[in-house]
Amino acid sequence: MDSFTAIILAIFLPFAAAIFIPLLEKFLKHRIGWFAAGIAFLSFALIGIVAPEIIHGHIIQHSIEWMPSIGAEFSIYADGLAMMIGFIASGIGVIIMSYSNGYMSHKEDLPRYYQYLLLFMGSMIGMVFAGNTLQLFIFWELTSITSFMLIGYWRGKPASVYGATKSLLLTAGGGLFMLAGFILLHAITGSYDIATMLQNPAIIENIKAHPFFLITLILILIGAAAKSAQGPFYIWLPNAMEAPTPVSAFLHSATMVKAGIYLVARVHPIFSGTEAWFILVSGIGIFTMLLAGFLAFRQTDIKAILAYSTISQLAYMMTMYGYTSYHEPGLGVAAATFHLLNHATFKACLFLVAGIVAHEAATRDIRKLGGLRKDMPITFIIASIAALAMAGIPPLNGFLSKEMFYETSVEMGHIIGGPFTFLIPAAAVLGGVFTFAYSIKLIDGIFLGEKHHDHLPEHIHEPPYTMLVPAAFLAGLVILFGLVPSIPIHNIIEPTTAGIVLEEVHLHVKLWHGFTPALFMTIITFIAGLAIYTRYDNIAAWQDRFNARYPWVSVNYYYDRIVDGAKGSAKGFAGFAQPGSIKLYIYAILVLMVILFTIPLFMMTTQVFSVNLNFDIPFYESVIMILMVVAAIAAATLHRYLSAVIAISAVGYLVSLMFIYLKAPDLALTQFLVETLATIIFLLVIARVPQTFKEKIPKNILLRDIMISLAVASTVLILLLNATQGIVPPFESLSHYFLENSVKLAGGHNVVNVILVDFRGYDTLGEISVLCLAALGVYNLIKSRGEGE
Template sequence: MDPFYFIALIVLLPFVMTLAVPLAYKIMKEKVGWFAAAIAAVCFLLIASMIPSIVDGHNLAGAVSWIPGLSVNLAFYADGLAVLLGLIVSFIGILILSYSNKYLSKDEDLVRYYQYLLVFMGSMFGVAFSDNLIQLFIFWELTSISSFMLIGYYRKTKESIYGATKALLITGGAGLFMFIGFMCLFAITGTYGISEMLTNPEMLSAVKDSPLFTVTLILILIGAFAKSAQGPFFIWLPNAMEAPTPVSAFLHSATMVKAGVFLVARLHPMFSGTMDWFVLVAGIGLITMVGAGFLALKQTDLKAILAFSTISQLAYLMTMFGFTTYAEPGIGVPAAVFHLLNHATFKACLFLLVGIIAHELHTRDIRKMGGLRKEMPITFILMVIAAASMAGIPPLNGYLSKELFYESSVHMAEALGGGIAYLIPVLAVLGGVLTFAYSFRLIIKIFLGKRTEDPDVPKHVHDPSWVMLAPPAILAVLIVAIGLVPTPFIDALVQPAINAILPGAEHLHVALWHGFTPAFIMTLITFALGALLYMQYDRIAGWENRFSEKHPKISLNYIYNTMVDNAYKFGATFGKMLQKGSPRRYVGIMLAFIIFMVAIPLGFALLTGQPIFSKELIFKIAASEMILFVLIVLAAWGASVLPRYVPMILASSALGFFVALLYAYLKAPDLAMTQLCVETLSTIMFLLVIMKLRTKEAVRPETGKVRIRNAFIALCCAAALFMLLMGADLFPAFESFSHYFMDKGIELTGGRNIVNVIVVDFRGYDTIGEISVLTIAALTIYNLISSRKKKGKAAAAETGTARGNFVPSCPIPGAPVGGNQVLGHVSCEEVTVETGDDGHKIVVDEKSVNRHLKDEGADLSNGPEAKK
């Protein structure tokens, strides 16, 4: 199969199969997750089939023209890095979708859940295999949108809504900065093709020598850092934990958050080898690694602990990709790529296990846990493997990654010349110490000791079914297998990805024992300091909590909330400033502005003695046109001065019909028909509204001075526009380009209906804009109608006048007591009463009821309750 269509099949299959999820649900019911898992399995097998070609150094690529005028193609590219990310996404997807079959209740909206997950998976495939920056950006934002929908899956909880909105604002907003960075790359290289840039030495040199280098790098890194929760953008990830745990395991630990890391790795050859790259990528990575690890210590929610640990672990990756010098641009690349694989295994495993624990205990508060080792032995073993791997304990794969990280940090310090540069390995060890502490916190606080008595926590729990245990068990097996026998995984997955970033790189050799190297000594220091830190765990966490309570404003979350709240307040204040008057005043201001804009060139022409209009133009107007103009003016004047609504509407309608007649006279029948239809419908609508009003008189509260002012503005604006139109004949008209559409229509579009071709093809963006306006208007009208229905139902419920039969609590004239029943919808205007067995109905209006009640001595002074 052609490489383009083969990769396109992988990317588009999840999107297409979302349409089949509702049908699969009808057949499989709550087991529809297996259908989604099968789709992920097909994608995994298709991606895995590319491994032999990639290992041999044969990358797959293909493209078709999309927007040739803008150099935008629909292009796919599969190298070692793309295949690695694709395998991670699809394999973790299989496990997550299978796990969800038991995690989610059958009462959940399963169709929506699995559709969102499939859309996200397809979006990640698009990010991994895109070979065009614009195409990459589209899939990039699709991951933000699908993540927004998944985080906000529980639509009725404020926390979910807040977390989803926060994630979308930060990741989606930062993506716009990244898009501007892509525009800068295009300005430098003249292409959006990613592989074309990375394989062309001249383009790489042009980027590094460009004065836009630093600006472009910063703009792109803003998008990458926000997506991977680095630097000040990390604050969205903890709140994203409001999503269902399988979603957190899929998106926010193993896949989506790696999109930013992937972009940094993809563009590494273009920006690495510079001090800007090292300072921004490695510097922010080191700070985030230590800061997030420190904040993880005070968390008591299991998913919050994993959220901050994820931020810290992603910072490991960023830091390693940032290790670079001019002589050695890829110091940390091998370690980063290997950790990219390992992190996906142990972090996804941890999230799935936390989901099991929360599912069984009905809580995620770690303070309410303990003693689960005997009750959940399988979960305990799996948790020990995953947490120990994250802590860097041998012989697990996390230990191998940590060793490579320490080794690359020492190498980077030596490359920079030692001295203060040795702060890099010191910070690396500090990050490892914090990781060691919160990793063992998970094991000790959950499974050891004794559980405190809590009425909300079940007294007896057990391991779940194999459906929930199998996915983390598979990941645990991989953790051990990669740790003990890393070579097959490195040869098939890691080394091709390294070669994609650093062509011709040395083969990565990993082993559990390398002797007493600096990295091994750093590991021993990490274990010792980690144990000491754990002994002070509660004291440090308490200090963090006290500091947060004492200084609530020293927080990035506080800054974010303040900015969002102020945006609402600013919008409201600005709106009140602009919209504090009547529409008549707005129209007057706009007309006055038109006069001002026309008066400037007109005054300049008069001062310089230039003609302002053609004297011959007025004599070219035919008598029939002049008659139409006079009728239009009279109709407009009548619409503005008539005192009653109905004559005003008729005068306005006549104005529209006269304009339609003018269009017909000027040989524009399509415009004439449109004008007739619009005028007819608008006249009918106006008359229907007027008929509902109590008074048919027009309300004109303006004083005489205000009317004179408005008339003066109108006359001046009319004179200005008249002069502007009269002066149009002084300049040569633009050459008509209608012949271009007729000459090129069939050749460029294949269409023979010239009107359709112009609207759909040549003016496609204009048409999209018009359709968007109509769509927004339709949605607004729909929401208004829906809100009125809800308001009506709420009002009916409050007053007790909802549909249904009820016995009135007051006597009705002419109706026997005890046999009265009010039928249908009861309003304040009439009451329908059925009396006796003869079916006779009496309709009594509100005034009659009130008069009768008053005659009976009822007190009506306190409103509806008194009437009852």
């Protein structure tokens, strides 16, 4: 199997499998989760087929024609970065879907659950292997939509609906900003192709020198920050914890939240090496790292603590990817990439532990937990390994990437110089201190201390192996990557880093580097972290008091005000603009028409009014015109509904007759059918109302109506005079195009039919839909009239 086929199958196999989930569920019942896990494993294996080629430094590129009119192809760009995220998405997918077989109740809607998981996984894999920006955007938004469905899986819970809606508004909205950035990139480079931009130094230099550079960077970073819950967009992630815990482990530790980080890494070669990149990317990262780490203290739900810790850890990566200088544009790339991989292992493990604890103890409130080490010793060991890795304790993998973070922070501080020589490393250490404190809280609050018997079930035990083994496997990876870092470094991190910095990379990572500044920073982190932990509850209480006193400081406060305010404003505007009077709507439309025409009218020459009219009109056309005028006057002046409807219908039928004389039988037939339907509807309606107009129109209202009618009639007359008398140059006729291409492009000799079905297919479909709806309306009226009798 060639590499391109393998990647295509890895992307679309989950989509295809999701279609058959409901059918297979009838045979497999609650074991359908194992089928989904098998599909995830196949995607993992398919990526594994191409991995050796990528590890040896090759980039897999292939394109097929997609949208040639705008120069976009469906293309695959598979380098180390795409391989790593693809492995994480599919590999963690196998673990999550296997774990779900023990976690999810058999009473749940399992087909829908596994469908959503597979669709999300396919979207994620498709996004990272996308070879052009439009394709990346489509898969990007698919991850937003599928994550929305997963977060809101429990539709009956208002909190789930709120969290899902919030995540969709922010992540999908951010994606639109990203799309605008991609469009600007195309305006600068003339291409949507990622490889074209990355592999051409001249294009990269042109982007950096372009006036649109900064705005393009900002727009793309808005999309990345929204997806990875960075900056003010962090607020959606805590509410997304209302999803089932396996979903949180999948989306919010290993995959979806990594999408923004992936985007930053993907565009790194284009924008790095500039002050704007460092200020924006690292600035957002440092701010979010400290804010989220601090806010984690006041959380009492285990998943909420993990949510804020995820935001903070993602900010680590954002900060490191932002470390750059003109001479060292890829300064923090290796450290960020290694931490991205490590975070996927220990954070997914912690989420699975949270699911185990909630499953067995029937609560996620850390205030009610404690002392579970005796009842759940294996879970305690697994949780300790993952939490200590997040805290950066040796010899676990989190220690290694944290050391690299500290090293690059010191280097970045020296490059900038001045007070930043100390400020940047100090910020990194403070972020590490917060991480250490909330990591210890997870172990201490859940497993250590005394058990709260009044809040917990009497008998708590280890979960089934379907839940325990996936968590244990991830804990094993945490230990393996820490003790033998050469395995991930040489096979994953080096190819990924090379794919980002676009040059060959050799890394030397080991547990002991000697007495380095990073080691001393680690020691300070542990000491300060323990000191902070002794005041943990006091800090949380202070945050609660502050939040209660100053609610307007929270970003959530403004989000709720904007969203709820939008609902209220829309309701108020609708009440003003749509009071229910159809007559008022018609007035508004007609007056607007006159106003819109009057503005350009004053800008035109007086020749508009000096038109030489041609009164050489055939006798039969003159008769029809006179009859139309008479019928129109009759419709406006008759005092009985039936007579007025007949007069209006007469106008329509006379227009149809005029079309026939003007050699437009298709228009005549359409007008005739529509007029017939309208007449039937009118007659059926008025059959149930009094036949005489009872209300008397006041003179002032009548005068107003006459003025509006005259103004609209004059406007239409002037427009027609302009269109027919050559004052406005006529458009070039399109008839020759249809005559030349009806057979060539559509295979039809009847040009009128070809125009309606092929060249104007959507227009015709809309007309048919309207006619079908009108026919249904007539049918219902006739039926209801018959039943009433």
